[in-house]
Amino acid sequence: FLSVPSLPPPPPPLLPLQDIGSPSVVFFLLSLSSSSRLFLRREGENMAQPSGSPNYTYDITRDVQLKKTETQRWGRGTAFSGDTRSVFGWTDIASADPRLGEGMEMHEHQARLPRLPIPNLAHTCEMYLKSLKPLLTSEELAKSTEIVTNFCKPGGVGEDLQKRLVDWDHETGPDGTANKPSWLEEWWDDGYLLRRDALPINVNYFFAFEDDPDRKKMTQIGRGASLMRGALLFYKENIRENRWSFDYERQLPLDMSQYKRVFACSRIPGEHRDVLITYTTRPPSKRSKTSKTTTYECIDPTHVLVMCKNRFFWFDVFRNGYLISLRELEVALMQITEKCEEDHSQQAPPVGIFTAGPRTAWYQIREKLIRTSEINLASLEKIQSAIMVLCLDTSEALDTDQLSCLCLHGPGTNRWFDKTNLIVTKNGKAGMNFEHAAGDGATTLRVADEMYTYSVKEGTSAAGVHPDVGAEYPTIHELAWVIPPGVDSEMDGAYMLFHDAILENETATVEFTHFGGNFVKQGGMSPDGFAQLAMHLAHYSIFGKLCPTYESSSTRLFLHGRTETVRTCTQEALEFCQLAVQPLSKGEAYRDLYHRMKAAVDAHIEYMRQAKQANAVDRHLLGLRKIAEIHGIKAELFEDPAFDRSSQWLLSTAHCGCPSLHIFGFGPVEREGFGIGYMIKTDRMLFNITSKYQHRSATVFALLLQEALLKMRAIVLLNVREERPLPRSLNSSSRAHRASTHS
Helix, strand or coil: EEEECCCCCCCCCCCCCCCCCCHHHHHHHHHCCCCCCEEECCCCCCCCCCCCCCEEEEEEEECCCCCCCCCCCCCCCCCCCCCCCCCEEECCCCEEEECCCCCCCCHHHHCCCCCCCCCHHHHHHHHHHHHHCCCCCCHHHHHHHHHHHHCCCCHHHHHHHHHHHHHHHHHHHCCCEECCCCHHHHHHHHHHHCCCCCCCCCCCCCECCCCCCCCHCCCCCHHHHHHHHHHHHHHHHHHHCCCCCCCCEECCEECCCHHCCCCCCCECCCCCCCEEEEEECCCCCCHHHHCCCECCCEECCCCEEEEECCCEEEECCCECCCEHHHHHHHHHHHHHHHHHHHHCCCCCCCCCCCCHHHHHHHHHHHHHHHHHHHHHHHHHHHCCCCCCCEEEECCCCHHHHHHHHHHHHHCCCCCCCCCCEEECHHHHHHHHEHHHCCCCCCHHHHHHHHHHHHHHHHCCCCCCCCCCCCCCCCCCEECCCCCCCCHHHHHHHHHHHCCCCCCCCEEEEECCCCCHHHHHHCCCCCCCHHHHHHHHHHHHHHHHHCCCCCEEEEECCHHHCCCCEEEEHHHHHHHHHHHHCCCCCCCCHHHHHHHHHHHHHHHHHHHHHHHCCCCCCCCHHHHHHHHHHHHCCCHHHHHHHHHHHHCCCCCEEEEECCCCCCEEEECCCCCEEEEEEECCCCCCEEEEEEEEEECCCCHHHHHHHHHHHHHHHHHCCCHHHHHHCCCCCCCCCHHHHHHHCCC
């Protein structure tokens, strides 16, 4: 609906908007606020570079300087206001309860988990057809119905594939035990590790922390040291020392296998498929030994990596088995930043930019670096075995849009996208960027929450920190590189590819403060279902139709469970949107609209319930399709255009948040789609919306989303008359007179 000509080098002028497909968006274009975008430019100031290559530096700038709107930051200091941790559509999930697993070992906890089930074929086909109804014409739906009926009939292709999938799940090894922890895991891993496109924006996701309530603590060194130590405490107690506090959902145990891949783990590029390597001396539990997700190196790393001005530093955080103190971390970070400030002439190649590029290209360059020198091999091994990466940026994030961009992709050169990155800006803003193949938000959310809690409780400003005379502090080491001929130009090419990817990405954040989860619950509806319906209404307002929509649902109730898709585009949502774009006329029309709203929210919750039990559509159909490929079986269902169309996720969404987080997000999965990460707190909702600049406008969607939320609030208030206050002009006596007259 929105086309924009190619952008010139930054800062670009305001460009003409052409081919506006819907007149309804013209008004909103008039008040369009710019989305912050991170531009990289060549300046040669204080930046690392390989010999013979141009210098790079970066700053955050605005592509269009227009009036601020309510999508901008509203400047609230964080506080623990009673909001609950929320992951993938639920508001009380994954709370660690030490009482439920007290004295239990990891293998005992994992032994309680059921295997991921294979849904009933007829049930999947029924849900699949139901999901097609709001997307297809009556003729297309009739054709797809015939195809699905033939697929799942007795003796049909679907029945054969279902039997073969069950056999795949029941395969055993020589000792008679299952040779895989989950029938889905191998194919799901391939979905991440076979991808050849770049990780930032396309694969990795990010969290952005709330500010520290104590503004004095908002310093780069103080924030970086305290958040890092919070992470290291989690790593030490749970992973290194095996003293787990297990996760539960409504007292049901949740899978814990992903936690080992949050720290001391790295994605390694391959020519055709990447691999994950995890460094730990703690072997996987008995039921996880057959997993092929990661390769284990029997080492407990003792060091962390710090990136500052594209230079790589490392130091040990464990001394004689003990974790160093917060003050020692502060001193170490102070020494690193001072060294980078003092050594202006000291340049280093920005090797991190290669992790931001296509995977096969990174594999080829990595192999070339290794063949060139053992120094490069040692540096790469030190990076990939580090417990975590701390990125100290030289820029400041002045609003939520800028913080979102820094955490989603950043400058490229001061990141290592193959690992977990903790990012801290010059003004103390902080967030994390996670490599997605290693795990999902349901796992990393708890880690981030504990990091922030420690930081608020124990952190300091680190002002004036300096080494005490005679005290022992970590020794700082800097990694070295030997750049072979030709890699200079490849580094330049990687930079330009990343530069173009940033220019193509548009980010808009919505900090909606009119109401939050409490208001929705008081109206008798699910906050998550309400937010999803608002996104559908915004999309319908622009395009006049709904689109395939993906929402993640965690399946950690099962062994090695990851996620299932909630197809939130339902017939109930379509019927609501069709009526909601009409004027709220007199009479009882608004009551019908309210009931349709509630029906749409209820339909969403029912699908979410099925997905939580791994009893939905998409993972099952993926398994059947993979079995068909393995055995060379042709299935008309997978050739039906509606099959691909229904899983072209033009709205890719996920709900994930807690009091510790300010916002989170990821990139769109389709060029003509949107990526929407959102959090629902008691009194507000926060959305991070991304799109491809040439194809869709995240900013316009953000504005229409706010309109949709306000309209839905009005529908609720119209239906509940008693919540509407009397006009202020009526005094107590006139109100009493009016009441007596009515009686």
